[in-house]
Amino acid sequence: MVRLVYDGDPGIDDALAIIFAAKCDVLDLEAVTTVAGNVSLEKATKNALRVLGLVGRLDVPVAAGMPHPLVRELVTAEHVHGEDGLGETFLPLPPVQDKCMGAIDLIVGKLLRRPGEVTLVACGPLTNLAEAYVRMPDMGEKVGEVIVMGGAVNVPGNVTPYAEFNVHTDPEAAKIIFESDLPVTLVPLDVTLKTLITSKDIEEIRGADTPVTDFIYRALRYSLNFPGHRRLGGCPIHDVLAVGVAVDRGFVKTKKLYVNVVTDNLVTLGKTLVSENNTGEFEECKTKINVCLDVNAGKFIRFFIETVTSK
Numbered sequence: 264m265v266r267l268v269y270d271g272d273p274g275i276d277d278a279l280a281i282i283f284a285a286k287c288d289v290l291d292l293e294a295v296t297t298v299a300g301n302v303s304l305e306k307a308t309k310n311a312l313r314v315l316g317l318v319g320r321l322d323v324p325v326a327a328g329m330p331h332p333l334v335r336e337l338v339t340a341e342h343v344h345g346e347d348g349l350g351e352t353f354l355p356l357p358p359v360q361d362k363c364m365g366a367i368d369l370i371v372g373k374l375l376r377r378p379g380e381v382t383l384v385a386c387g388p389l390t391n392l393a394e395a396y397v398r399m400p401d402m403g404e405k406v407g408e409v410i411v412m413g414g415a416v417n418v419p420g421n422v423t424p425y426a427e428f429n430v431h432t433d434p435e436a437a438k439i440i441f442e443s444d445l446p447v448t449l450v451p452l453d454v455t456l457k458t459l460i461t462s463k464d465i466e467e468i469r470g471a472d473t474p475v476t477d478f479i480y481r482a483l484r485y486s487l488n489f490p491g492h493r494r495l496g497g498c499p500i501h502d503v504l505a506v507g508v509a510v511d512r513g514f515v516k517t518k519k520l521y522v523n524v525v526t527d528n529l530v531t532l533g534k535t536l537v538s539e540n541n542t543g544e545f546e547e548c549k550t551k552i553n554v555c556l557d558v559n560a561g562k563f564i565r566f567f568i569e570t571v572t573s574k
């Protein structure tokens with residue numbers, strides 16, 4: 264059983280990732296922490312509650328984290344995720360949970376209580392993770408694994424030609440994480456843009472005819488209409504693949520590389536750089552990280568559909 268803490272900015276693909284994590288038999292979704300990114304922190308936190316309410320998992324604590332990037336202004340992405348952040352599905356908001364601690368306290372507390380046992384899956388800007396690392400410099404010895412959805416290695420970015428959204432939103436936070444000694448597995452656009460849900464897939468999901476699959480259908484139907492996704496021929500389920508790596512790393516092929524981030528050039532801001540050697544822009548990097556460079560997309564999409572349509 265993989266003990267998992269999901270950190271994200273729900274957002275449509277975050278919502279699918281949370282549902283997937285909640286329904287996966289081999290995962291124990293211990294908590295959801297939220298960060299400003301796709302939408303405001305308040306909206307992301309309410310959306311996490313909406314989705315957990317939908318899957319009957321309000322036992323999972325939701326803790327709000329950072330309301331803005333470390334040093335930059337927040338630029339959200341409602342144009343991709345809809346005004347409500349969940350593809351204009353307007354899920355009902357369950358009763359707010361008892362006052363839960365903040366995200367940073369929750370993450371640090373979990374790692375202190377269960378050293379080496381917790382997998383953090385970070386699928387939004389890395390602001391919460393960077394704050395937690397600053398608070399807990401020995402996090403590298405306390406965390407089991409850190410799986411990060413973000414970056415673009417050999418493919419163009421999705422915010423600028425160079426940068427992927429999560430890294431571009433808070434490049435300083437990403438730099439802290441990639442230069443750290445944390446055991447990171449990076450799930451970049453190189454693999455998530457190959458992991459596309461098509462209109463045929465969402466009709467299959469709809470056929471299961473449950474409240475969960477109805478939400479997934481409506482959210483993905485909205486997302487499939489986003490011009491960038493229409494051009495791709497499907498909707499990339501970025502964050503779902505990051506959770507999938509926690510289930511079975513056999514879905515991906517990885518390579519150990521030093522990774523760093525451009526933070527001092529307005530044109531290439533947020534670009535993820537990789538290298539076999541820690542020289543030049545990589546000399547501050549303490550360790551190589553696992554970078555996913557290929558994926559068995561067909562196998563993973565099938566697994567995702569089987570999981571979310573199971574009763």
Ligand code: RIB
Pocket residue numbers: 272274275276277300301386387388412421427428429501502
């Ligand atoms: O670039 C894709 C990533 O940015 C996904 O995590 C999406 O939810 C947004 O946060």
Ligand code: CA
Pocket residue numbers: 271272273274276277301386387502
């Ligand atoms: Ca996300």
